[in-house]
Amino acid sequence: VSLCKRRGFIFQAGELYGGLNGCWDYGPLGAELKRNLKDFWWRKTVQERDDVLGMDGSILTMEQVLVSSGHVGGFADPMCECPLTKQRLRADQIPQAEPGIEYTFHGARDLESGKVTEKQITILIPNGKQEMDRSAQKIAIQYYRELFGKNSKPTLGTKDGPLGLPDEAYTYQPGPRENGQYNPENGVLLSEPRMFNLMLKTNFGATGEQIAYLRPETAQSIFVQYKNVLDSNRIKLPFGIAQVGKSFRNEINPRNFTFRSREFEQMEIEYFCHPDDGMRLTDEWLETRLSFYEEIGIPREKLHILDVPDGERAFYSKRTYDIEYEFPFGIQELEGVAYRTDYDLGVHQKGAGKPLEYFDEETKEKFLPHVVEPSAGCDRTVLALICEAFDEEQLTDEKGKEDVRTVLRFKPTMAPIKVGIFPLLKKNEEQVRIAKDIQKQLQKWMTVFYDDGGAVGRRYRRQDEVGTPFCVTIDFDTLGESGEELKDTITIRHRDSMAQERMKIAALLPWLLERVR
RNA sequence: GCGGGCGUAGCUCAGUGGUAGAGCGCCACCUUGCCAAGGUGGAUGUCGUGAGUUCGAAUCUCAUCGCCCGCUCCA
DSSP, X not given: OHHHHHTTSEEETTGGGTXXXXXXXXXXXXXXXXXXXXXXXXXXXXXXXXXXXXXXXXXXXXXXXXXXXXXXXXXXXXXXXXXXXXXXXXXXXXXXXXSEEEEEEEEEEETTTOOEEEEEEEEEEEGGXXXXXXXXXXXHHHHHHHHHOTTEEEXXXXXXXXXXXXXXXXXXXXXXXXXXXBOTTXXXXXXXXXXXXXXXXXXXXXXXXXXXXXXXXXXXHHHHHHHHHHHHTTOOSSEEEEEEEEEEOOOSSOBTTTTBOXXXXXXXXXXXXXXXXXXXXXXXXXXXXXXXXXXHTOOGGGEEEEEOOTTTSOTTOSEEEEEEEEETTEEEEEEEEEEEETHHHHHHHHHXXXXXXXXXXXXXXXXXXXXXXXXXXXXXXXXXXXXXXXXXXXXXXXTOOEEEEEEEOOOTTTOSOOEEEEESOTTOHHHHHHHHHHHHHHHTTXXXXXXXXXXXXXXXXXXXXXXXXXEEEEOTTTTTTTOGGGXXXXXXXXXXXXXXXXXXXXXXXXXXXXXXX
């Protein structure tokens, strides 16, 4: 995180004003890195395949689209929280409380330290669970002590509040209250139901009367435009539609740097196919995606494949693989490959009242296509690239002096800067002129960085720290001081090995292009 | 949202009621013929923000924002 800020990869959004929770800005180098990832994904997914087309959908999304998809209903459940276990329960699924006696505690005193903690909690002990008032009280106190430990004693109180220091501990009234909801597992009175909707809503129109949502996933615009893409592109099943773009979720608790953000970018494919092919294609896409990660420099052994078991998958999914990466903060999901069946086209066909079936001319078969969805988190992958690239290398020089070299070992394809260009000595005008010529030449093809400040060794190390794979140095040999043979040659210094090789200036561009694209 | 920890220069951090600090980094000049050499000079802080206590607050109190950890959540 520190390196990211210091070298301009990632800053916190709104940092000047104290920061905006769950939002991040990419600085110059971060923007390059992210751009490289997205471009590479697009090239591999759209450009180099015959069966995938791209699109770029609107972020603002009609309410009806998200009603049909289930997001408006599914994401807007009222939830109640249990103050004892912190469990969250859907308010509409909590069973009615049985008759019983309700105990309210107002706090507890630690018997050793005498410290009093105030915390109100109400527990309903059903009539069936008690033989007499005293045993119900015991059960209540036992629950209560789970919160404060065995050495605590609940505070005395009345219905209206705590009276003083502990002895008898509670107030009670017979029977459940009219609007109260209790945790069926432990009888604890739950918090008031609150809406937990993960979608961000906005208004527009002259008077702001129209509602729109910021999309919670890029997928929906693909489903909604599926028929338009099909009709306008002379394409046959199976085929996919790919999209890279921002999505938004009102995450309750953003965490782990950019890993879980409220605004994030997705790289998604919705692959439409015949129902018989869905399971097979899901496995195929998993393999395709795994080799993608290998190509960008995330080794297979750092990836874990989770075959999400029954009961934990989304309700519409017949199979889901999570592709997870070993982040420093744990093994976490980079991408989900989900077989979504015909759920999405089904709900939109019904919701919009318009047929979305596909007619196969060859088999004369009419059916609703099924969908396989490889959905990758762009920001998460950028974070994985940085984590994977980061290295602190121990060096020992000829004099035996220890040194630590910070290196980001990005694959050249992903590296924000492809090549550093240095004149060996800033005061040598000829070296500077040649270096600037080379800079001009290479700039048309790739991101380069010109530097003439300080000793050349320091410049190499600065580039190591931002992951520049190659550095070119123009020296006295370039000028022909060691004879005609070395004239117009430069040295290329490799980031990972620190080794150097000499090369004609004319050979430089093709040599680099072969490696950095 | 709950519990705990934390917030001082770009970074890492010292500073427990009395003049705002160090190392590294950064900028300029000198030096430098290939791996963070050296020298000289320089810039940078509403001590996260707001309120309170005090003659006086980075330091004490409260609130708030943000970060980290554990829960929770994450179709």
